[in-house]
Amino acid sequence: MQNDNLHILTATPSLANHFVAELRDVSVQHDSLRFRRNLERLGELLAYEISKTLPYETRDIVTPLATTQTQLLTAQPVLATILRAGLPMYNGMLNYFDKAYSTFVGAYRVEEENTELQINMEYLASTDLHDKILILADPMLATGRSLVKSYKGMLRHGKPVQVHIAAAIASPEGVAYVQKEVPEAHIWLGAMDERLNEHFYIVPGLGDAGDLAFGPKV
Numbered sequence: 433m434q435n436d437n438l439h440i441l442t443a444t445p446s447l448a449n450h451f452v453a454e455l456r457d458v459s460v461q462h463d464s465l466r467f468r469r470n471l472e473r474l475g476e477l478l479a480y481e482i483s484k485t486l487p488y489e490t491r492d493i494v495t496p497l498a499t500t501q502t503q504l505l506t507a508q509p510v511l512a513t514i515l516r517a518g519l520p521m522y523n524g525m526l527n528y529f530d531k532a533y534s535t536f537v538g539a540y541r542v543e544e545e546n547t548e549l550q551i552n553m554e555y556l557a558s559t560d561l562h563d564k565i566l567i568l569a570d571p572m573l574a575t576g577r578s579l580v581k582s583y584k585g586m587l588r589h590g591k592p593v594q595v596h597i598a599a600a601i602a603s604p605e606g607v608a609y610v611q612k613e614v615p616e617a618h619i620w621l622g623a624m625d626e627r628l629n630e631h632f633y634i635v636p637g638l639g640d641a642g643d644l645a646f647g648p649k650v
């Protein structure tokens with residue numbers, strides 16, 4: 433696995449460890465308000481980390497007393513997410529990149545016994561992506577199929593100049609798949625876990641992020 437473009441927040445202990453720990457902990461994770469807020473907080477932290485790598489330019493700021501100069505983003509990124517589990521992390525990113533335009537994808541895994549995992553993608557609403565910096569957030573990077581299919585679908589709306597993929601928890605298999613299919617991607621993770629199980633769930637993981645945030649699907 434190539435590591436230059438792979439950043440893992442919990443590799444250096446910080447408050448991010450607390451947020452990820454609460455997402456996983458069976459005695460805490462069923463508080464859905466707290467679960468969503470912890471995903472949002474990780475979205476905020478990852479947005480801040482990504483912001484350190486974006487292009488800036490010098491701009492004048494007029495205060496009541498004088499004019500000063502500071503470095504501001506040359507352009508806002510486009511924020512993208514995958515419904516439905518992606519919404520809280522996306523919201524955290526939008527809290528920080530508060531002038532960003534957005535792209536939404538509706539995609540979900542179809543988990544049937546003894547078959548390959550299928551991804552149904554039924555909805556894509558995108559702003560222009562041509563030459564934009566794209567940040568695609570989804571909490572769980574399991575097989576990576578949802579993220580890669582969503583990203584490839586988005587390319588119909590323009591080729592971004594840079595792509596960042598952000599997830600709360602990833603599997604090594606999923607990261608390898610994203611790196612193979614989207615080698616230009618910068619990958620930002622809350623945590624990297626051990627493996628996928630036979631149902632393509634991340635272990636130790638946290639269970640089903642969408643269900644914990646929004647209730648079981650029927």
Ligand SMILES: O=P(O)(O)OC[C@H]1O[C@H](OP(=O)(O)OP(=O)(O)O)[C@H](O)[C@@H]1O
Pocket residue numbers: 514515516517518539540541542549551570571572573574575576577578579606632640641642643
């Ligand atoms: O890497 P993958 O193997 O593709 O799995 C990850 C996907 O699974 C979850 O969504 P899910 O299909 O459960 O839909 P949901 O958001 O409606 O719960 C998660 O939010 C990702 O989008």
Ligand SMILES: O=c1cc[nH]c(=O)[nH]1
Pocket residue numbers: 517572574632633634635637638639640641642
């Ligand atoms: O572990 C996993 C895998 C896919 N989706 C989830 O919510 N969790």
Ligand SMILES: [Mg+2]
Pocket residue numbers: 517640641642643
């Ligand atoms: Mg789900």
